[in-house]
Amino acid sequence: MKKIRSTILLFVISVMMVACNSSNKTLPIYGEREAVITKDKAGIERVDTLYQTIPNFSFLNQDSVMITQDLFKGKVYVADFFFTSCTTICPTMHRNLKTVYEDYKSNPDVMYLSHSIDFKYDKPSVLKNYASKLGVDTKKWQFVYGSKADIYNLAEKSYLTVVAEDNDSPDGYMHQGWLVLIDKQKRMRGAYDGTKTEQVDLLKKDLAILLAEEK
Numbered sequence: 001m002k003k004i005r006s007t008i009l010l011f012v013i014s015v016m017m018v019a020c021n022s023s024n025k026t027l028p029i030y031g032e033r034e035a036v037i038t039k040d041k042a043g044i045e046r047v048d049t050l051y052q053t054i055p056n057f058s059f060l061n062q063d064s065v066m067i068t069q070d071l072f073k074g075k076v077y078v079a080d081f082f083f084t085s086c087t088t089i090c091p092t093m094h095r096n097l098k099t100v101y102e103d104y105k106s107n108p109d110v111m112y113l114s115h116s117i118d119f120k121y122d123k124p125s126v127l128k129n130y131a132s133k134l135g136v137d138t139k140k141w142q143f144v145y146g147s148k149a150d151i152y153n154l155a156e157k158s159y160l161t162v163v164a165e166d167n168d169s170p171d172g173y174m175h176q177g178w179l180v181l182i183d184k185q186k187r188m189r190g191a192y193d194g195t196k197t198e199q200v201d202l203l204k205k206d207l208a209i210l211l212a213e214e215k
Contacts, residue, residue, distance in 0.1 A: 025209065026209065026213050027181075027183075027189040027190055027206055027209055027210055027213065028189070028190075029051050029187050029188070029189060030052075030160075030187075030188040030189070030190070030191070031051060031052030031053075031160065031187070031188050032051075032052040033049050033050065033051050033052065034049070034050045051185075051187050052158075052187070052188070053185065053186040053187055054069065054079075054154075054158050054159070054182060054186045054187075054188075055069075055154075055158060056068055056069045057069060057146075057150070057154060058146075059115070059144035059145060059146040059150070059151075060124050060144065060145050060146070061124065061127070061138070061142050061143060061144050061145075062124055062127040062128040062130075062131050062138055062142070062143045062144075063124065063128065063138070064124040064125075067142060067144065069186065071111075071142070072111055072113070072182075072186075074109070074184055075109055075110065075111045075184065076109055076110050076111075076181070076182065076183055076184060076207065076210055076211060076214065077110070077111040077112060077113050077181075077182050078097065078100065078110075078111075078112050078113070078179050078180065078181055078182070078203070078207075079112075079113045079114075079115070079159060079179075079180045079182060080093065080094075080097065080113075080114050080115070080177075080178065080179050080180065080194060081114075081115045081116075081117050081151075081155050081159070081161055081163050081175050081176075081178075082094065082114055082115070082116065082117070082175070083116050083117050083118035083121075083122055083171070083173055083175075084116065084118065084121070084122050084126055084127065084130045085118065085121065085122075085171060086171050086173070087170060087171055088169075088170055088171065089175075089177045089194070089195050090177075092177075092194070092195045093177045093179070093194030093195055094114070094134060094194075096194050096195070096196075096197065096200040097112065097179055097194055097200070098134065098135075098136065099200065099204075100179075100200060100203055100204055100207070101136055101140070101141060103204055104204075104207060105137075105140070107211070109184075109211060109214075110140070110207065110211070111140055111141070111142070112136075112140060112141035112142065113141075113142050113144065114141070114142070114143045114144070115144055115146070115151050115154070115155065116143065116144065116145050116151070117151055117152070117155070117163045117173055117175055118173065119145070119146070119147060119148045119151065122145055123145060124145060127143040127144070127145060128143075130143065131143050151163070152164070155175075159178070159180050159188070160188070160191075161175070161176050161178050161180070162174070162175065162176050163175040163176075177193055177194040177195045178191045178192065178193065178194065179191065179192045179193075179194045179199075179200070179203055181203065181206060181207065181210065183210060183214060184214050189206070189210055190203065190206050190210075192206075
């Protein structure tokens with residue numbers, strides 16, 4: 001856990017540093033990386049970098065359909081972790097994310113993926129009702145439910161986001177309000193505090209940069 005939290009802290013610091021320099025024409029790639037030696041057709045060795053990617057997953061969505069990473073193949077998407085009964089950061093986070101959704105509503109290359117961390121209550125029917133109240137098209141914005149182990153491990157190890165059951169928190173869960181930008185190669189390209197308007201505005205700008213980069 002200490003290693004995971006240290007990695008998350010470094011991730012947060014890196015995101016904040018890049019946020020201060022939004023003039024970049026390409027976005028950084030976050031997460032762990034590994035140098036590997038490969039050979040080209042002529043037998044010449046070169047060093048390539050393998051970046052951390054979001055692993056495959058299987059979760060039930062709001063329609064009780066099992067979805068996997070295949071649904072997001074060839075898409076740029078924004079991921080987050082929430083729960084429907086949250087009364088603290090989630091309403092603000094999703095209200096702000098919806099402004100991103102509205103701005104890119106007509107772009108077929110952009111999707112959204114919200115993972116519930118409330119494995120006890122947020123079954124598919126609850127997620128479907130939540131999506132309906134939010135007023136979004138679930139073909140573009142998926143809401144998913146899974147086991148505690150699967151969702152929590154994915155959050156901390158892949159999205160570098162802390163989530164936990166917490167009796168001291170107002171709603172019984174502790175989590176961060178990151179909106180994580182994922183590219184078409186399943187790599188993390190940015191993270192934004194969904195409770196802050198200026199961070200969400202930066203996400204909108206970075207989405208445009210990433211889409212241009214991915215053409």
